[in-house]
Amino acid sequence: MWSNLPFDLLSDVFSYLPPHSLARAMASCRHWHHCGRTTTRNTTRHQHPPWFIALPTRSSKLCFVHNPTESTWHLLNLTHVPSLTRPVSAISGHGLILFKSTGSTPLRLSVCDPFTGQFRHLPPLHKPRTNPAVGVIEGGPSQFKVYVAGGMSEAGTGGAASYESTIEMFNSTSNKWTVVGSMPVEFAVRLTVWTPNESVYSSEILYWMTSARAYSIMGFEMSSKKWKELSVPMGDTLEFAAMVSRDGKLVVIGGTHGGNVSVWELGEGDEWNMIERMPDELGKRLIGGSTKCVGIEGIVCLYKEIDKRMVVWRRDGNHKTKWKWCWIEGCNQVSGKRIENYPIKGLFLHPNLASSSFF
Known part of the structure; x- marks a missing residue:
């Protein structure tokens, strides 16, 4: 029966499979492999939990991935990624990593699918610059936009470099960069020096957080092309702070030296409302050292190094408003082989083994 199943129907069946099950199905025969490769990407009605991606900050050749369905770690070797690159962020719904x-x-940006090995460089920017803030806005299949703001421009005839006060946007559909706005020079300085590149898009505003004490947030309003600045709650006392998106709203997660981790949501009038606190027993075991945070709709992860336990805050099953805290065991070994501990940059992806037209 399965060998005679129409291609479009088999593809629809495959779209229900989580990535690890689809990989096994694609290994069965040539027909199933071809079908799996052409299964529609980013199928919204068959959403699977995102995978946590841990990229060692000292190497671009390794990639550790956590399968949330089976609670297992796997190792991918990114030999196709150039060595002089570093991960910036995820284009999560497309299963891509931006380097x-x-x-x-x-600056030269590139994208990679760590599961299929596809890789390509984006075109050069209109305004050459180093170390700008980078942000991502996702659209439909193979459609996304990458924004760069600030950065140091090349030295002019006088020999001195300056801060670049423009923002450019790359559109994956047109494969072109466009200058879409400008900013005050002081914003350009802070985006260049104090921004770690994590961005959040909410209510037509693209936000970046500056890591200088006290923490603050800068946002670029798409419609007006204007910039705004927000304070961060307890911004001068937090040991760490990070932005995530939760149900389309801007959320800040921050922790103090005492192990108190709180969650604030941006409400009406740009007022912050505390909506959650991590249980004290988890906070005290997590805090200390370099705590980082990454999130995607439905799940947030606080982490340190690859072999350390990670704290996850995620939506509880099908409940839209109920969330819960839990542990993820760090990656100590893969296939029985002991893994050296690494400082990592964490990302969330929705893996997809189908071919992408973007490449």
């Missing part, structure tokens, strides 16, 4: 060039050369 940037390192060093003092003008």
Whole structure:
């Protein structure tokens, strides 16, 4: 029966499979492999839990992935990614990782699918710059936009470099960069020096957080092309702070030295409302050292290094408003082999093994 199943029907069946099950199905025969590769990407009606991606900050060749369905860790070797690149952020719904060039050369961005091995460079920017803030807005299949703001421009005839006060946007559909706005020079300085690149898009505003004490948030309003600044609750006392999106709203998670981790949501009039606190026993075991945070709709992860336990705050089953805290065991070994501990950058992806037209 399965060998005679129409291609479109088999593809629809495959779209229900989580990534690890789809991979096994694709290994069965050539027909199933071809069908799996052409299964529609980003199928919204068959949503599977996102996978946590841990990329060692000292190497672009390794990638540890956590399968939430089976609670297992796996190792991917990113040999196709150039060595002089570092991960910036995820284009989560497309299963892609955005990388940037390192060093003092003008920024060059690239994208990679860690599961299929597809890789390509984005075109050069209109305004060559180093170390700008980078943000991502996702659209439909193979459609996303990448924004760069600030950065150091190349030295002019006088020999001195300056801060670039423009913002550019890359559209994956047109495969082009466009200058879409400008900013005050002081914003350009802070975006260049104090922004770690994590961005959140909410209510037509793209936000970045500055890591200088006290923490603050800068947002670019898409319709008006204007910038705004927000304070961060307890911004001068937090040991760490990070932005995430929750149900389309801007959320800040921050922790103090005493292990108190709180969650604030941006409400009407740009007022912050505390909506959650991590249980004290989890906070005290987590806080200390370099705590980082990454999130995607429905789940947030606080982490440190690859072999350390991670605290996850996620939506409880099908409940729209109920969330719960839990542990994820760190990656100590893969396939019986002991893993060296690494400082990592964490991302969330929705893996998809189908071919992407973007490549």
